Amino acid sequence: MLEPLLLLISFLLAAVPSIAACRVVMALRVLDGPTEPRKTQVVAVPTAGGVGFGLAAIFAVQWLSEWRPDFDVLAIEAGGVGALMIGFYDDRFHLAALVKLVLLVAVCAGLTAFGIRADAIEPWPGANLDLGVLGGAAGSLLWLLVLANAVNFMDGANGLSMGMAAIAAVGLCICSALAGEFGLALMAAALSGALAGFLVWNIPGRLFAGDAGALFSGVTLGAISLALVSARPDWVLIPAIAMLPWLTDVLLTLIWRARHRKPLFSAHRDHSYQIALKAGMKHWQVSLVHAVWALNAAIVAVVASMVGGYMPVIAFLALLGISIWIHQRVRREGERAGLVGADIA
Numbered sequence: 113m114l115e116p117l118l119l120l121i122s123f124l125l126a127a128v129p130s131i132a133a134c135r136v137v138m139a140l141r142v143l144d145g146p147t148e149p150r151k152t153q154v155v156a157v158p159t160a161g162g163v164g165f166g167l168a169a170i171f172a173v174q175w176l177s178e179w180r181p182d183f184d185v186l187a188i189e190a191g192g193v194g195a196l197m198i199g200f201y202d203d204r205f206h207l208a209a210l211v212k213l214v215l216l217v218a219v220c221a222g223l224t225a226f227g228i229r230a231d232a233i234e235p236w237p238g239a240n241l242d243l244g245v246l247g248g249a250a251g252s253l254l255w256l257l258v259l260a261n262a263v264n265f266m267d268g269a270n271g272l273s274m275g276m277a278a279i280a281a282v283g284l285c286i287c288s289a290l291a292g293e294f295g296l297a298l299m300a301a302a303l304s305g306a307l308a309g310f311l312v313w314n315i316p317g318r319l320f321a322g323d324a325g326a327l328f329s330g331v332t333l334g335a336i337s338l339a340l341v342s343a344r345p346d347w348v349l350i351p352a353i354a355m356l357p358w359l360t361d362v363l364l365t366l367i368w369r370a371r372h373r374k375p376l377f378s379a380h381r382d383h384s385y386q387i388a389l390k391a392g393m394k395h396w397q398v399s400l401v402h403a404v405w406a407l408n409a410a411i412v413a414v415v416a417s418m419v420g421g422y423m424p425v426i427a428f429l430a431l432l433g434i435s436i437w438i439h440q441r442v443r444r445e446g447e448r449a450g451l452v453g454a455d456i457a
Contacts, residue, residue, distance in 0.1 A: 115294060118176065119285060122298050123305035126165075126172035130309025133164035138319050142204050157317065160203040161310050162325025166196045169306035169332075173299050182295045187226045188335040189299075194219035195260065195331040199323030216327065220256040223335055224249040230341040233348040236425045240345070252338050259337075260330030262358040267326040269385055271315040271399035276357055276406035277329040278307035283354045283410030284336050287417045291344050296336050303332055315396070346420070349428040353413040356428075357406045360435035361385070368443060384439055387446035 137160055144159035170189050173181055181189075198215045201207060207215075223229075231248030233241050243251060267273035285300035307329065313319035321329070337351030344350075352359070361384050366376055374380070381390065388398045409431060416427040446452040 115289065115297075119289065119297055119301040122172050122176055122301040123308070125175060126168045126302040126305035127309040129171060130165040130168035130306040131312050133168050134161050134310050134313050134319055135164075137161055137164040138313065142200075142322070144203070144320050144322065157320055159320040159322035160200050160324045161314065161319045161321045162196055162323075162328045163200055165306035165310040165321075165325060166192060166328040168309060169299075169302040172302040172305065176298060176302075177295070181298075183226075184228065184339045185295045185299050187223060187228050188332060188339065190226075191219055191223040191228065191335050192328050192332040194222070195327040196324050199325065199327040203322040203324055212323075216257065216260060217253070220253050220260070220331065220334075221249075223256065223331075223338075224252045228252070228335050228338050228342075230338050230345065230348065232345045233341065234346040235348055236422055237346070255338065256331060256334040258363075259334040259355060259358070260327050262355075262362040263330035263333070264323060264326035265362050266358055266383060266385060267321055268383070269389060269398050270317045270395040271311055272385060272395070272402055273326060273358070274307050274314060274321050274329065275311060275399055275403045277333060278304045278311065279403060279406040279410050280333060280354045281307065281336075283413045284333065284340065284351065286414045287347070287350055287354075288336070288340055290414075290417055291340060291347070293340060293343050296339055299332070300336055303329070303336075315399070317395070347417055347424065349424040350413050350417050353416060353424070353428050353431055354410050356409050356431055356435050357402060360432065360439055364436065364439045364443075382452055384442045387442055387451050390451045391446070391449065 138158040140158070140160070142158060142160045143156040170193070173185060173189065177185070195216065198207070198212060198219065202212055229248045229252035231243050231245060233243065263273050263277060281300045281304035285297045285304060288294070288297035288300055310319070310321065310325070314321065333355070340351065341348050365383050369376055369380070369382060385398050385402065389395070412427050412431055416424045443452060
């Protein structure tokens with residue numbers, strides 16, 4: 113069977129069960145109520161949709177690999193399930209922030225210990241950097257934690273973060289296939305399909321991903337990225353390009369808060385998408401803008417991987433500059449309108 117056809121089957125084999133599984137999760141009545149000022153819903157909404165689409169993604173991969181996927185895929189699935197369990201417990205019973213962070217560090221450290229890490233990178237031709245096991249593990253752990261939390265932080269509007277995750281997964285799927293890493297491509301295709309099934313319920317606001325979904329998606333995307341870079345050290349900037357819509361918003365928001373001596377870990381509504389919502393944009397409008405941005409990033413990542421050479425670093429720097437400019441423009445307009453900087457009790 114042709115590999116592209118198998119990837120399409122993986123997408124569909126995850127998407128259809130995801131729709132059904134997410135409907136079952138809605139019946140469990142794990143609810144996310146408007147208990148905090150930073151939340152935008154006005155009534156309690158079923159959450160923890162990540163349980164439905166996470167299991168659907170894993171089912172599709174296991175089925176198509178005849179229940180014998182390669183070791184890297186098994187490790188990624190195990191890490192994703194670990195993150196999903198942490199998130200689900202938090203959705204259902206509410207974990208202390210420090211406890212949740214410690215558990216997430218443990219899951220991500222486990223992934224690096226089982227070889228899901230990049231021990232060598234080549235940001236541009238000739239710049240070969242051997243990080244060693246410790247350096248690779250430390251950098252990979254940081255990448256997983258930053259991405260998991262970035263996806264979670266931006267999961268605040270219907271279809272926003274999970275829509276971007278579905279698009280980024282397609283980009284990683286194509287890049288993995290181009291690199292000859294078919295197991296990773298299969299996993300990315302299944303993740304994208306499962307997210308597409310979830311979005312059927314999420315875009316109308318009937319089901320939230322919850323921490324279960326956000327942490328599962330972030331850790332899985334991050335782990336696929338690391339396994340891809342391990343196979344192709346010269347593609348180290350390719351996942352960074354695909355993930356820029358999250359990374360620039362979250363990191364620049366933290367930098368802005370640090371410069372203005374705002375608590376970095378207190379609840380706030382200073383992300384660009386939150387400024388847009390406060391300015392009067394609807395959820396679907398904000399999510400559509402971010403989806404277009406994520407699609408551009410995914411296309412640039414795929415093209416840069418195909419061209420190779422200096423193109424990944426050129427594309428990364430160009431897209432980073434554009435991202436920073438857009439972010440700063442939105443923030444300046446938000447500051448003029450008094451929509452930025454108010455902490456939430």
